[in-house]
Amino acid sequence: MASQGPSRRALLKGALATSALPALGSLGISATPAFAEPNWKKYAGTTIEANLIKGPRGELLQKYASEFTDLTGIKVESELIPEQQQRQKAVIELTSGKPNFDVIHLSYHVQKRQFDKAGWLADISGFMKDPTLTTPDLTVDDFSPGGRTFAENDKGVMHSLPWSVDYFILYYNKELFAKKNVAVPKTFDEMVVAAEKLNDPSAGIYGFTGRGLRNANMALWTNFFLNYGGEFLDDKGNILTDGPEAIEATKVYQRLMKSAPPGVAGFNWMESMASLTQGRAAMWIDADGWAPPIEDPNASRVVGKIGYTLVPAGPKGQYSSTYGDGIGIAKTSTKKEAAYLYCQWAVSKQMGARLLQSGGGVPFRNSILNDETVRKGVKTQEWLDAVIASAKISKLGLPVIVPVAEFRDLVGSALTATLSGADPATELKKAHEQFRPILERSEKT
Amino acid sequence: MIVVMAVIVFPWAYTIWMSLHEWKVGQAPTFVGFANYMRLPGDARFVESVWHTLVYTVLSVVLPLILGTLAAVVFNNRFPLRGFIRGLFILPMMATPVAIALVWTMMFHPQLGVLNYMLSLVGLPPSLWVFHPGTVIPSLVLVETWQWTPLVMLIVLGGLSALPSEPYESAQIDGATPWQTFRHISLPMIMPFLFIAAMIRMIDAVKSFDIIFAITQGGPGNASETINLYLYSVAFVYYDVGYGSAIVVVFFALIVALAGALLHLRQRTHWNESGGSA
Numbered sequence: 216m217a218s219q220g221p222s223r224r225a226l227l228k229g230a231l232a233t234s235a236l237p238a239l240g241s242l243g244i245s246a247t248p249a250f251a252e253p254n255w256k257k258y259a260g261t262t263i264e265a266n267l268i269k270g271p272r273g274e275l276l277q278k279y280a281s282e283f284t285d286l287t288g289i290k291v292e293s294e295l296i297p298e299q300q301q302r303q304k305a306v307i308e309l310t311s312g313k314p315n316f317d318v319i320h321l322s323y324h325v326q327k328r329q330f331d332k333a334g335w336l337a338d339i340s341g342f343m344k345d346p347t348l349t350t351p352d353l354t355v356d357d358f359s360p361g362g363r364t365f366a367e368n369d370k371g372v373m374h375s376l377p378w379s380v381d382y383f384i385l386y387y388n389k390e391l392f393a394k395k396n397v398a399v400p401k402t403f404d405e406m407v408v409a410a411e412k413l414n415d416p417s418a419g420i421y422g423f424t425g426r427g428l429r430n431a432n433m434a435l436w437t438n439f440f441l442n443y444g445g446e447f448l449d450d451k452g453n454i455l456t457d458g459p460e461a462i463e464a465t466k467v468y469q470r471l472m473k474s475a476p477p478g479v480a481g482f483n484w485m486e487s488m489a490s491l492t493q494g495r496a497a498m499w500i501d502a503d504g505w506a507p508p509i510e511d512p513n514a515s516r517v518v519g520k521i522g523y524t525l526v527p528a529g530p531k532g533q534y535s536s537t538y539g540d541g542i543g544i545a546k547t548s549t550k551k552e553a554a555y556l557y558c559q560w561a562v563s564k565q566m567g568a569r570l571l572q573s574g575g576g577v578p579f580r581n582s583i584l585n586d587e588t589v590r591k592g593v594k595t596q597e598w599l600d601a602v603i604a605s606a607k608i609s610k611l612g613l614p615v616i617v618p619v620a621e622f623r624d625l626v627g628s629a630l631t632a633t634l635s636g637a638d639p640a641t642e643l644k645k646a647h648e649q650f651r652p653i654l655e656r657s658e659k660t
Numbered sequence: 661m662i663v664v665m666a667v668i669v670f671p672w673a674y675t676i677w678m679s680l681h682e683w684k685v686g687q688a689p690t691f692v693g694f695a696n697y698m699r700l701p702g703d704a705r706f707v708e709s710v711w712h713t714l715v716y717t718v719l720s721v722v723l724p725l726i727l728g729t730l731a732a733v734v735f736n737n738r739f740p741l742r743g744f745i746r747g748l749f750i751l752p753m754m755a756t757p758v759a760i761a762l763v764w765t766m767m768f769h770p771q772l773g774v775l776n777y778m779l780s781l782v783g784l785p786p787s788l789w790v791f792h793p794g795t796v797i798p799s800l801v802l803v804e805t806w807q808w809t810p811l812v813m814l815i816v817l818g819g820l821s822a823l824p825s826e827p828y829e830s831a832q833i834d835g836a837t838p839w840q841t842f843r844h845i846s847l848p849m850i851m852p853f854l855f856i857a858a859m860i861r862m863i864d865a866v867k868s869f870d871i872i873f874a875i876t877q878g879g880p881g882n883a884s885e886t887i888n889l890y891l892y893s894v895a896f897v898y899y900d901v902g903y904g905s906a907i908v909v910v911f912f913a914l915i916v917a918l919a920g921a922l923l924h925l926r927q928r929t930h931w932n933e934s935g936g937s938a
Contacts, residue, residue, distance in 0.1 A: 303896050310685050329899075333686040419771065428879045478770035478791025480880035486769060486791075495771055617684075620897045631881040635793070649704070657684055 253348050258553035259288025265557065266305055266316035269295040271575030272379050272540060273320060276561055279569070283560045289553045293318075302326065309335040309545065317548040318557055321375065323365035324538040328615045336374040337544040342555045343373060352582065353559060361537045361609040362579035375543030376562045379576035381502040382605035383438050383526050383536040383612070384598075386509065390520045391420065391497040399524060403442065403467050406498070406527045410474035413497040422474030424487045424496035427634050429627040430620075431483040435500055436630055437536045437612045439464035442529025447614030454614065454654055456626055457643040460531070465630065465639035467529075472634050480634045492517055500526055502538070503605065506598040507574035523601040525608070535605035536612030539579065568592065577602055617657045618650075625650045678905035685899035696906035706907065708882055709890040710914070712797065713866060716886055717918070719801040720808075720865035721858055727805065728812025728857065729850075733842065735813065736820045750810040757807075761874030764803050765790075768875070790876050793883035800884055803871055808864065812857045819853030820846065855926055862922060866915055887911050 267273030273295045280291045294316075296304060302322065306329070308314035321330060330336055342348050343355065355363060355373070362377030387399060395413055400406035410422030426432045437445075445460035455461070472479055476490055488505055490496035492515040512518050526535050542561050544554040560566065564586070567578035572592040583589055584603050593599045613619055629642035679696055683689035700706050735746050752760070767773045768789035776786040789799040823846065831841045869888045872878065878885030878893075891911065895904030 299897075306685055306899060329686065335686075428877065429881050430877070430879075476771050477786070478788040480793070481788075481791030481796070481876065483877075485765075489769065489772055493772060618898060620893070624893065628881045631879065634880075656682070 252350060253346065253556075255287045255556065257347070258550070258556065261288075261550055261553040262290040262292060263318060263548075263550050263554050263557055264316040265291055265293035265318040265320070266301065266308075266314075267293050267295050267318075267320045268301045268322070268540070269297050271573065272570065275566065275570055275573065275575055279566065283557060286560070287553075287556055289556060291557060298322070309333065312547065314545045314547060317545055317550050317554040319543055319545060320378075321541050321543060322538075323377075323541050324611070324613045325619055327365055328617050328619070330543075331368045331374070332617060335546055337546045337548065337551050338372050338374060339376070339544065339555060339558075340373045342552070348552060348555060349559060350563075352564070353562070357582050358579045359581060359606050359609060361606075361611060362539060362541075364611060364615075365539055366541055375541035376558045377579035378540045378542045378562050379570060380537060380539040380579050380606075380609070381504060382577065382602060382609055383434070383500055384503050384601045384605055385524050385526055386491060386499040386501070386505070387522045387524070388491070388494065388497045388517060388520055389522045390517075391494075392522075399522065400498075400527050402528050403439065403471075407467065407470050407474075410471055410498060414474040419495055421476045421490065421496050423471050423498045424475050424479065424482065424490040425472065425500055426483055426487060427472060427475070427479040427631060428481055428483045429631045430623045431627070432630045433623045433627050434502070434536060434538065434612060436464065436468050436626075438500060438526045438534070439468050439529065441534040441536060441610050441612075442526070442532055443467070444529070444531030447611075448616070452616075452654075454616075454622070454647065454650065456614075456622075457640075457647040461643055462640045464529075465633055465643060468630065469633045469639060480631050491521070494520075503577060503598070503602050504574070506595045510595055523595070523598040525601060525604055533608055534610040535608050537609040538612050540576075564589075571599075577606075581606070616654060618653050621653050622650060625653075675905045675908055678902055679909050681902045683900075683902035685901060689902065692902070696903045697910070699903065700906065700910060705882055705885065705890055706887075709885050709887045712884060713886040713888070713914070716797055716801065716804075716868065716872075716884075717862060717865040719798070720804045720868070721861045723801060723805045724809040724812045724861055725854060725858055727809045729816050729854065731809065731813040732816035732820055733846070735817055750814065752807045753810050755807070757870040758874050760803065760807060761871050765875050768799060790884070791880060793880050796876055796880065796884045800872055800875065803875070804865065804868065807871075808861060812861065815853050815857040815860075816850055819850040823849050855922075859919070859922060862918060863915075866918060887914070 265276070267276060273293075277293050277295060280293065284290055301320070302325065305314075305316075305319055305321070305326075308316070309319075309330075310333075319336070321327075343353070358366065358377045359380065362380060366375050366377045367373050385400075391413055392399065392409075397409045397412050398405070400409045406423075412422070413420070414422035426435045440456065440461055443460045443464040445458070445464060446455055449455055475482075476495065478486075482490075484501055484505075487496070487499055487501060488508065491499045492509055494516045506523065508514050509521050510518050525533065527533070542558045544551050544558065548554055562578070562580065564580070564583050567580055567583035568586070568589040570576045570578055571583065571589060578584065584599075584606065590596075590599060614622065616622065625646045626643070629637075629639075629646035632642045633639050678689070680691060680693060681689040682692045682695070731749065735742060735749075767775050768791070770776060770786060770788050770791055773789070775789065779786060787799075788795055790796045827845045827849075828841065831845055836844070867888060868886065869892070872884055872886060872889060873892070876884045878889045887907065888911075891904055891907045894900050894907060
């Protein structure tokens with residue numbers, strides 16, 4: 216993350232632009248809030264427990280936790296656990312009815328429906344409207360539509376605060392494009408043609424790289440699916456990812472992957488990124504978080520050579536497949552208000568600016584992305600422009616169902632099979648025959 | 661007795677009880693009798709995972725057994741730097757599986773990995789290693805073999821060093837070749853040690869998880885998904901604990917069957933505690 220790292224000056228400027236102003240006291244900066252601030256000290260002396268995912272986002276909260284304690288007098292005991300294990304621990308503890316945490320970091324794209332259905336999280340809609348608890352700048356409208364969809368249940372009740380989002384974008388190697396005089400593709404049709412032109416296996420250069428590994432490949436494939444007019448579910452909750460849109464999308468995925476490096480059926484983001492950063496792939500579609508390693512001269516051979524832009528359009532629209540994290544409060548917590556102050560601080564402009572400028576994630580809040588001062592602290596402006604543009608065309612990248620992991624595994628296996636030449640329609644049908652009873656069992660009971 | 665009940669009997673009884681219920685974490689369990697077991701034969705992923713487990717286990721036992729025995733025969737002789745080279749040879753056993761997996765993942769990379777570079781040096785075409793359904797299991801077995809051949813070597817070496825010298829002296833007088841000496845004297849006498857090594861390797865290979873999970877996550881597709889990995893997905897990713905428990909029970913039965921087959925083989929060949937075969 217070194218190359219994307221925040222400059223101290225930029226960070227302080229970003230912090231000045233925030234309205235979680237009392238926090239600035241700890242930075243030695245005084246300011247007068249424009250609106251009435253909540254009573255931050257109301258729950259001083261409370262200790263809360265936070266269960267966080269190990270990674271740049273969770274680490275950022277832990278790193279600056281003392282600022283939150285200075286601001287509120289609330290002590291935070293947080294644990295950072297690797298993603299898979301954190302999900303398991305959270306689910307097991309929540310199922311027990313007596314979780315050991317007040318605050319929980321959740322992966323929306325995997326857990327939203329599961330958490331909604333089980334009713335594990337506290338309703339924070341009231342807190343959001345309470346001026347003694349919430350800063351005036353924190354409004355529901357400030358979150359991107361994708362974030363709101365993730366955070367609210369089907370009745371519009373808010374159960375968490377949208378924290379960090381992953382939009383899918385197109386990374387492309389400008390040098391390879393220039394060498395073959397190829398234009399940056401705006402549509403998938405153009406992209407397939409460009410990939411075929413840029414493909415040069417004899418020189419070890421491939422036109423495209425991306426996820427082919429079962430499960431991981433779904434995140435890439437849904438970009439095609441959405442832009443070919445696909446919808447995950449009908450109004451009765453039936454899964455639609457074996458219909459004509461899905462088949463057409465899979466054909467394009469299959470064709471594009473023919474211009475990918477050998478072995479792409481086993482590629483996750485790590486292998487794909489290696490191909491791009493070593494200058495062996497001309498294009499890559501993946502989540503927006505990879506600018507820091509790409510622009511790191513110690514890890515990349517393509518520093519300054521990569522362009523960042525939108526995922527190309529399909530015949531039925533242009534969407535960026537979207538995934539995200541939120542932060543919520545356990546329904547059984549006895550310290551909900553104190554926990555809410557912590558969640559609010561986690562998604563504050565100050566912490567959001569730090570997240571963005573460090574390359575650790577992209578805040579769901581538009582006011583952070585659009586803040587000029589914050590933007591100036593981001594090193595790769597082209598990347599930021601691609602992210603901001605993607606936010607406007609964002610669409611959830613997975614169906615909101617409980618068995619989302621089974622869905623990813625089964626359809627993902629079908630997609631992997633198509634990379635060896637299997638027929639998309641046959642493979643998708645087979646996957647859905649296996650998946651439908653699973654969906655029946657878990658979703659419709 | 662209470663401790664035995666707590667750590668062995670109760671978990672098993674509870675697992676069997678869970679296997680008779682439809683139970684997703686977050687929902688109440690419903691008694692379904694043997695429905696979870698009835699699902700197994702029709703579950704293509706499960707059937708495939710059983711096959712992968714058997715192939716993976718057999719290869720991961722046989723290859724280290726052959727190579728470990730060869731290494732033991734070599735290290736049983738005296739030559740310069742023997743101790744130092746033997747020390748190097750057993751280093752893989754000491755490494756952490758996840759660290760091994762990360763290093764091998766990089767080595768396997770079809771474009772950037774050192775293995776394909778080495779193949780190119782001797783004029784061989786590149787392989788897709790763990791990135792192709794056809795080569796993924798042999799490639800994973802390669803890692804397993806690299807790590808655990810030294811263990812077999814140590815066990816067999818212990819056996820060889822404990823053998824009496826008289827039969828070898830007689831063989832030398834009779835003019836037996838090194839192969840004849842090994843085939844007719846050493847091999848029968850080290851059979852009990854090979855059996856122990858095979859047993860340890862089988863138990864270890866059948867429950868392999870970390871290396872496979874960290875390198876392939878069961879992919880490409882489901883090409884390297886063993887029962888252990890599928891079980892992990894069902895129980896801890898899909899949170900289907902009822903069905904997962906049924907898989908555990910069947911998996912346990914499979915391990916018992918494999919161990920029984922090995923014991924049966926031992927009895928048929930009359931390997932015994934003092935060594936030698938009838």
